[in-house]
Amino acid sequence: MAENGEEKLLAVARHIAKTLGHNESMADDILQIFSTFDGRFSREKLSEGQPGEDGSTVSALERALNSLDSQISRFVAADQPIWSDPADSAAFLDAIDELVNITREWSHLANEKPVGACLARADEMLQQAMFRVEEEFRSLMERGAESFAVSNHRLDSDEDEEEVEGDDDYDGDQIPVAKPLTDYDLIIDALPSATINDLHEMAKRMLAAGFGKSCSHVYSACRREFLEESLSRLGLKKLSIEEVHKMTWQELEDEIERWIKSANVALRILFPSERRLCDRVFFGFSSAADLSFMEVCRGSAVQILNFADAVAIGSRSPERLFKVLDVFETMRDLMGEFESVFSDQFCLVLKNEAVTIWKRLGEAVRGIFMELENLIRRDPAKAAVPGGGLHPITRYVMNYLRAACRSRQTLEQVFEESNGVPSKDSTLLTVQMSWIMELLESNLEVKSKVYKDPALCYLFLMNNGRYIVQKVKDGDLGLLLGEDWIRKHNAKVRQYHSSYQRSAWNKMLGLLKVDNTAAGMNGLGKTMKEKLKQFNVQFDETCKVHSTWVVFDEQLREELRISLARLLLPAYGNFIGRFQNLGDLGKGKNADKYIKYGVEDIEACINELFKGSTTARK
Amino acid sequence: MPATDFQGTFGRSFLSFRRDQVDSNTPAAGSSSHSMEAELDSFQRQVAEKFTDLNASGELLSLEWIGKLLDSFLCCQEEFRAIVFNHRSQISTSPMNRLISEYFERSIKALDVCNAIRDGIEQIRQWQKLSDIVISALDSRRTVGEGQLRRAKKALVDLAIGMLDEKETSLAHRNRSFGRVKDSHSHHRSMGHFRSLSWSVSRSWSASKQLQALASNLNTPRQNDVVASNGLAVPVYTMASVLLFVMWVLVAAFPCQDRGLQVNFFVPRQFQWAAPVMSLHDKIVEESKRRDRKNCCGLLKEIGRIEKSSRVMNELIDSIHFPMSEEKEIEVKQRVEELVEVHEALKNGLDPFERKVREVFHRIVRSRTENLDSLC
Numbered sequence: 001m002a003e004n005g006e007e008k009l010l011a012v013a014r015h016i017a018k019t020l021g022h023n024e025s026m027a028d029d030i031l032q033i034f035s036t037f038d039g040r041f042s043r044e045k046l047s048e049g050q051p052g053e054d055g056s057t058v059s060a061l062e063r064a065l066n067s068l069d070s071q072i073s074r075f076v077a078a079d080q081p082i083w084s085d086p087a088d089s090a091a092f093l094d095a096i097d098e099l100v101n102i103t104r105e106w107s108h109l110a111n112e113k114p115v116g117a118c119l120a121r122a123d124e125m126l127q128q129a130m131f132r133v134e135e136e137f138r139s140l141m142e143r144g145a146e147s148f149a150v151s152n153h154r155l156d157s158d159e160d161e162e163e164v165e166g167d168d169d170y171d172g173d174q175i176p177v178a179k180p181l182t183d184y185d186l187i188i189d190a191l192p193s194a195t196i197n198d199l200h201e202m203a204k205r206m207l208a209a210g211f212g213k214s215c216s217h218v219y220s221a222c223r224r225e226f227l228e229e230s231l232s233r234l235g236l237k238k239l240s241i242e243e244v245h246k247m248t249w250q251e252l253e254d255e256i257e258r259w260i261k262s263a264n265v266a267l268r269i270l271f272p273s274e275r276r277l278c279d280r281v282f283f284g285f286s287s288a289a290d291l292s293f294m295e296v297c298r299g300s301a302v303q304i305l306n307f308a309d310a311v312a313i314g315s316r317s318p319e320r321l322f323k324v325l326d327v328f329e330t331m332r333d334l335m336g337e338f339e340s341v342f343s344d345q346f347c348l349v350l351k352n353e354a355v356t357i358w359k360r361l362g363e364a365v366r367g368i369f370m371e372l373e374n375l376i377r378r379d380p381a382k383a384a385v386p387g388g389g390l391h392p393i394t395r396y397v398m399n400y401l402r403a404a405c406r407s408r409q410t411l412e413q414v415f416e417e418s419n420g421v422p423s424k425d426s427t428l429l430t431v432q433m434s435w436i437m438e439l440l441e442s443n444l445e446v447k448s449k450v451y452k453d454p455a456l457c458y459l460f461l462m463n464n465g466r467y468i469v470q471k472v473k474d475g476d477l478g479l480l481l482g483e484d485w486i487r488k489h490n491a492k493v494r495q496y497h498s499s500y501q502r503s504a505w506n507k508m509l510g511l512l513k514v515d516n517t518a519a520g521m522n523g524l525g526k527t528m529k530e531k532l533k534q535f536n537v538q539f540d541e542t543c544k545v546h547s548t549w550v551v552f553d554e555q556l557r558e559e560l561r562i563s564l565a566r567l568l569l570p571a572y573g574n575f576i577g578r579f580q581n582l583g584d585l586g587k588g589k590n591a592d593k594y595i596k597y598g599v600e601d602i603e604a605c606i607n608e609l610f611k612g613s614t615t616a617r618k
Numbered sequence: 619m620p621a622t623d624f625q626g627t628f629g630r631s632f633l634s635f636r637r638d639q640v641d642s643n644t645p646a647a648g649s650s651s652h653s654m655e656a657e658l659d660s661f662q663r664q665v666a667e668k669f670t671d672l673n674a675s676g677e678l679l680s681l682e683w684i685g686k687l688l689d690s691f692l693c694c695q696e697e698f699r700a701i702v703f704n705h706r707s708q709i710s711t712s713p714m715n716r717l718i719s720e721y722f723e724r725s726i727k728a729l730d731v732c733n734a735i736r737d738g739i740e741q742i743r744q745w746q747k748l749s750d751i752v753i754s755a756l757d758s759r760r761t762v763g764e765g766q767l768r769r770a771k772k773a774l775v776d777l778a779i780g781m782l783d784e785k786e787t788s789l790a791h792r793n794r795s796f797g798r799v800k801d802s803h804s805h806h807r808s809m810g811h812f813r814s815l816s817w818s819v820s821r822s823w824s825a826s827k828q829l830q831a832l833a834s835n836l837n838t839p840r841q842n843d844v845v846a847s848n849g850l851a852v853p854v855y856t857m858a859s860v861l862l863f864v865m866w867v868l869v870a871a872f873p874c875q876d877r878g879l880q881v882n883f884f885v886p887r888q889f890q891w892a893a894p895v896m897s898l899h900d901k902i903v904e905e906s907k908r909r910d911r912k913n914c915c916g917l918l919k920e921i922g923r924i925e926k927s928s929r930v931m932n933e934l935i936d937s938i939h940f941p942m943s944e945e946k947e948i949e950v951k952q953r954v955e956e957l958v959e960v961h962e963a964l965k966n967g968l969d970p971f972e973r974k975v976r977e978v979f980h981r982i983v984r985s986r987t988e989n990l991d992s993l994c
Contacts, residue, residue: 120761127765213751214769228816238820240730242828298740303818306733313726313983316990360983367990 011060018101058114064102065118065125071095072125076132083136083198096129096205130211134218137202141222144191190223190277199281207285216288219281220295223274227300230270236262238303244310249319256311256323260330263304267337271297275341294346301342301350305357312360316371318400324368325407328361328414362414369432372400376439384450387612388460389550390467391447397440398471401433405476430480437468437481455504459549462496466553469493497560504542505567511535512571514578528579529594536596543605550612557610564606573599657704658849661697662890665856668693669894678901679871680919681967688974691864692981698857699985705850706992713843717854720835722986724858727832731865732979734825737818738872738916739972741780742964745924748777749961752931756954761947767935774932781915781925817875825869826878832862833881859885863895868975870902871918879906923960931957 017030075082075092083089103122109115191199199219206215235258244252274296282289311327314320335358342351379393404411408429415428444464448457469489472478478486511531551557576595597605668690676683708714751773755766817823836858839851862883870879883899885892905917914921931953938946 120763124763124765127763127769131765131769210754211769213747213754214773217747217751238818238823240819240823241733242726242730243820243823245726299816299818302736306818313729313986356980363987367987370991 018105019098058118061102061106061115061118064098065122068095068099068102069121069125072099072129076128081136081139082132083140089136089198089201092129092133093201093205096126096133096209099126099129100205100208126209130206130209133202133206134211134214137199137206137215138218138222140195140198140202141191141219144195145222145226190273196277196280200283203281203288204284207282207288212285212288216282216292216295219278220292223277223292223296224299227270227274227296228303231262231266231300231303234258234262234265236303236307239307239310241306241310241313244307245314249317252311252314252320253323255307256327259304259307260326263308263330263334266300266304267334267341271301271337271341290344290346293344294350297341297347298350302353305350305353308361309357312357312364314364316364316367318368318372318375321365321368321400321404322407324361324364325410325414328358328365329407329410331358331361332410332413359417362417365411365414366432369436372397373436373439376436376443379443381443381446382450384447384460387548387550388451388456388463389612390463390552391444391460394440394444394464394467397436398468401436401477402471402475405433405480408476408480427480430482433477433480434485437485440468441465453545455500455546456549458496458500458503459551462493462500462556463551463553465489465493465496466556470553497563500560501563501567504546505564508535508538508542509567509571511538512568512575514575528575528582532575532579532594539597539602539605543609547608547611549610551610561606561609564609565603568602568606569599572597572602654705654848657701658853661694661701661853662856664697665694665860666891666894669891669898673894673897677919678898679867679905679917681964681971684867684871684918685967685971685974687864687867688978691860691978694857694860695981695985698853699988701850701853702989705848708848708850709989709992712846714847714850714854717839717843717847717851718989721854721858722989724832724836725861725982725986727828728861728865728982729979730819730823731825731828731832731868732975732982734817734819734823734828734874735868735872735975736972738874739968739975741873741915742918742921742968745777745780746961746964746968748773748780749924749928749957752777752928753954753957753961756950757958762942762950764940767938771932771935774928774935777924777928778932781921781928819875824876824878825874826876826880829862829866829869829878829881832865833883836862838886856889856891859895860891863899864978866899867902870906871916871921873915873921877915879903920960920964924964927953927956927960 013034017034020026020030071091072095075088075095078088082092099122103119103126106115106119110119203215203219206212237255237258239255244255247255275293278289278293278296282292308327308331311324331354335354338351338354342348342354376393376397385391412427412429415432444461448460451457451460469486472481472489473486511534514528551560576599579595580592672683672687672690676686702709702718709718752770755770755773756762836855839855843851862881866879866881866883869877885895887893902917905911911917911922914925934946934949934953938950942950
C-alpha cells in the first residue's frame with residue numbers, strides 16, 4: 001500500500017516537474033530540488049518512474065489521455081466560441097499544452113505498440129484541437145478587425161471634430177478608437193490588446209504543433225482584407241497604367257492628392273501598425289512574422305507603387321510638372337519608411353521596386369523639361385506679335401520657370417540623379433535652365449525676323465529680352481543662372497536698344513547734321529530746306545508707325561524716350577537755330593514757313609511713342 | 619547588331635546629344651540603303667529563328683517555356699531598339715514618327731498585362747501555400763489520422779475553390795469552413811473577396827479587352843508606308859505583333875481578371891516569322907479548347923498538374939473510411955509524393971519567372987522613354 005502511495009507521490013512530483021518546467025533542464029532542476037527536499041525523492045527513484053515497459057505506466061498514459069480527451073472533446077464540440085470566456089480558453093490551452101508535453105515525453109517509445117497507439121490517438125486529439133484553435137483564431141481576428149473598422153473611418157477625415165456614429169452600439173469592450181488624423185505620429189493599436197494576447201497564445205500552439213502554415217494563412221488573409229479596405233476608404237483607387245494615361249489632367253490631379261494622403265497613411269501608420277501586430281501575434285517566431293507581414297502588405301504596397309509608376313510613365317506635358325514633383329517628393333520623403341518597414345528578407349523586392357519607381361519619377365521630371373524644350377523649338381516662327389510686344393511664349397516659359405524654381409531643391413535632386421556631367425561651377429539644373437533660355441532666345445530671334453522693319457525686329461527682341469531679365473532677376477531662377485548671366489542679358493537688351501535707335505533714327509539724325517562746308521551760303525540754305533523737308537516727312541512717318549508699337553515695360557519705355565530725346569532734341573534744336581539764322585532764304589521767305597516742329601513739339605511726339613494702337617496694346 | 623547599352627549616350631547628356639541631333643538630321647552619311655536592308659533582314663531572320671526554336675523545344679506552356687518566350691521577346695526588343703537608334707533621324711519624320719509613336723502607345727497596354735500577370739503569379743503562390751498545408755498534414759512519419767485528413771481535405775477544398783475560373787465563382791459561393799456561421803458583415807464582400815486575393819486592378823479592367831486593344835489596328839504595313847520609311851515600317855509591325863503574341867500567351871497561361879483569348883491574331887505568310895508564330899498560336903488555341911482545360915483558370919502546364927493531383931487527392935480522401943486500410947495508406951503516400959513533385963518545381967521557378975516578367979515591364983518602359991527623349 002505504502003508503495004502504491006509512494007508511487008502516486010512520485011508520479012505527482014514528476015507531473016509537477018513536467019508542468020512547471022518549461023523545458024527539460026528546468027524540469028530536471030525541479031526534480032533536483034525535490035530530491036534534496038525529501039529522501040524519498042531521490043533522483044533514481046524519480047527517474048525510475050520514467051515510462052518503461054511497465055504496463056502500468058502505459059496505462060497511466062492512457063488515463064492521462066482519456067482525461068485530456070474528454071476535456072478537449074468538450075471544447076471542440078462547443079458551439080460558443082471558446083475564447084469568449086477567458087477561463088475556458090485558458091483551460092483549453094492548458095489541455096493542449098498538457099497533450100503536447102505528454103506526447104513529447106513518450107515519443108521516444110513510439111515503436112512499442114501500446115505506446116504507439118496512444119501517441120496516434122494523442123496526435124488525433126491534437127489535430128482536432130488545432131482545427132478548433134484555427135477556427136477560433138480566424139473568428140477572433142475577424143471580430144477584432146470589425147470593431148476597429150468603425151473607428152477606423154477617422155482616418156478618412158481631416159476634421160478634428162468629427163464624431164463617430166454608433167460607436168456606442170458595439171459591445172462595451174474597451175476598444176481603442178483611432179484619434180483624428182492630425183499628424184502621422186500616431187500609433188494605432190490594430191486590435192485590442194487582450195485580443196492580441198489571445199491570438200499570440202493560439203499562434204504559439206499552432207506553430208509548435210505544425211499548424212503554422214494554416215495559422216499564417218488565416219492571419220494574412222484577414223489582415224490583408226482589412227488593409228485593402230482601409231486604403232480604399234482613403235480613396236485610393238485601383239487604376240491601370242492605361243487608365244491613368246487617359247485621365248484628364250484635372251482628374252489626375254485629384255487622384256494624385258488622394259494618393260499622397262493614402263501613401264503617407266499607409267507607410268507611416270498602417271504598415272508599421274501591421275508590422276507591430278505581426279511581431280506581437282507571432283512573437284518568438286520571427287520567420288512566421290516576416291512572412292505573414294509580407295503577405296499582408298504586399299498587395300497594398302504594390303497598389304501604391306503602381307500608381308506612382310503610372311504617373312511616372314504618363315505623358316510629359318509640361319503642365320504636369322508640379323504634380324509629378326509632388327509625387328516624386330512624396331516618394332522621396334517616404335523612402336525612409338520603405339526602408340524600415342520593408343526591411344526583412346521577404347520584402348526586399350518591394351523596397352527595390354520603390355527605389356526604381358522613385359528614380360523613374362525623376363526621369364519623368366527630366367522628360368517634362370525636354371518636352372518644354374520641344375514646345376519652345378516647335379513654336380511657329382510666323383506668329384509674331386503685332387507692335388513688337390511681348391510674345392505669349394516668352395510669358396509662358398518665364399512664368400513656368402519661375403514657378404518651377406520654387407521647387408528648386410527638389411529639382412536639383414532630380415537633375416543630379418541623371419547621368420549627365422555638370423561643369424565645375426554649375427549644377428545640372430543650372431545647365432538645364434540655361435539651355436531652355438538659349439532655346440527661347442533662339443526661337444525669339446527667328447520670330448523677330450518676320451518683321452520686315454528691322455527697327456521693329458529689335459524692338460521685339462528688346463521687349464522680350466527685358467521681360468526675361470525681369471523675371472529672372474528676383475527669384476530662385478536668378479540664383480540659378482547667376483549674376484553673370486543677368487549682366488550679360490542686360491547688356492544684350494541695351495544692345496537691342498542701340499540697334500533699334502540706329503536703324504530707325506540714324507538716318508534722320510544724319511539729316512540734322514549741319515554741314516559747314518556747303519558751297520556757299522545760298523547752297524546751304526537750299527540744302528537745309530531740303531533736309532528739313534525730308535526730316536519732317538520721315539519724322540512724321542516714323543512717329544506715326546512707332547507710336548503703334550509697344551513697349552510694355554514702363555521703365556524701358558521711359559528709357560527709350562529719354563534716349564531718343566537726348567539724341568534728337570539737341571541736334572534738332574541746333575539745326576533749327578542755324579536754319580533760322582541763315583537769314584536770306586529767298587525773296588522774303590521766312591524760315592519759319594519750313595519749320596513744322598518746334599523742339600517742344602519733337603519732344604511731345606517722342607513721348608507719344610510706343611503706346612501701341614488699341615489693337616496692338618499688350 | 620550588338621545590343622550595347624545606350625544609356626550613357628542616349629538623350630541623357632542633353633546638351634551634347636541635342637547638338638548631335640541637329641547634325642544627324644541629314645541622312646547619315648555611312649548608312650547606304652544596302653546595309654540598312656541587311657540590318658532589317660537580319661532582324662526578321664532573328665525573330666523567325668527565335669520562334670522556330672520555341673516551336674521545337676521545351677514543353678509548350680510550361681513555366682520554363684514561357685520563360686524562354688520572354689527571353690526571346692527581350693532579345694527581339696533589344697534588336698528593335700538598336701534599329702530605332704541607328705535610324706533615329708528617320709524616326710522623327712513621317713511616316714515613321716506616326717508609326718513609332720503608335721507602337722509605344724500600344725506598348726503601354728502591354729505594361730498593364732505584365733502587372734496583371736504578377737497578380738496571377740501571386741494567385742499561384744496562394745495555391746502553393748494551400749498545397750503545403752495538404753502536404754504537411756499528410757506527409758507525417760506517423761500514420762495518417764482522421765484529423766490530419768480533415769485538415770488536408772479543408773485545404774484541398776479551399777484550393778479547388780481558389781482555382782475556379784472566375785466566371786464560376788458565382789456557383790461556388792458557399793462557406794469555406796465547416797460549421798462556421800457567416801459573419802453578418804460578409805454581405806458587403808463581393809465575389810472578388812471570395813478568393814483569398816483580390817486583383818490589383820479595378821473591377822472594370824479586362825485582360826481580354828486589353829488584348830483586343832493591343833490587336834486593334836495592327837495591320838500589315840501599307841506599301842507606301844514601307845517605301846516612305848525605307849522599310850522601317852516592317853520592324854515596327856514585327857515588334858508590335860511579337861508584343862501582342864507574348865501578351866496573349868501570358869494571359870492564356872495565367873489567371874487574370876476577365877481572361878478571354880478571343881483575339882484576331884493573324885500574320886500573313888510573307889513574313890519569315892509568320893509560320894512559327896502562327897504555329898505556336900494554333901497549338902495554344904487547340905490546347906485551350908481541350909475538354910479538360912476548357913474552363914481552367916490558366917493554361918500553364920503546372921496549373922493543370924496542380925489541378926489534377928489535388929483533384930485526385932481529394933477523391934482519394936473522400937474514399938477513405940476509417941480505419942484506413944494499408945492499401946489506402948500507401949496510395950495516400952504516393953499521391954503526396956506526386957503533389958510534392960509538382961510543387962517543388964514550381965516553387966523554384968516562380969520567383970525567377972516573376973522577375974523576368976518585371977524585367978519585360980522595365981524594358982518596355984525604358985524603350986518608350988528613350989524614344990520620347992529622342993524626339994526633337
